[in-house]
Amino acid sequence: SSPNNLLPIIAEVVSGKKEYVSIFGNDYETQDGTAQRDYVDIQDITNAQILAIKYINNSNKVNEIINIGSGKGTSVIKFINTFERICNKKINKKFQPRREGDISKSIASNKKAYKILNWRPKYNCEHSCKAFWHWRNSNK
Helix, strand or coil: CCCCCHHHHHHHHHHCCCCCEEEECCCCCCCCCCCEECCCCHHHHHHHHHHHHHHHHHHCCCCCCCCCCCCCCEEHHHHHHHHHHHHCCCCCEEEECCCCCCCCEECCCCHHHHHHHCCCCCCCHHHHHHHHHHHHHHCC
């Protein structure tokens, strides 16, 4: 099956499995017209899950909803440009119409995660791209 997350899609384009990255909408009310999303590093997600398990074990609260995110928006174009710079390759992109239901910005508040779990994200999108690129090149 095809990935739905941006980073694996970019990797498929860089490796030649896909012709281009589809960017859905370039007319949003954002700085560059592309949607802003809260990209959170997989290591940060893992750390949050470990802290959540410890929290459950210590409090017996199993129905707590806690957002995990960077708390910052990164545009689709900025994310792709960051990956291009890191892998030193041009990534083909193609603008598509907006998808139904998509919004211009989706950014998580991580205040509750900090308050309850003492969790803060440590990694930015550049780190995510570098780590993914290194992992991908080590696992060909």
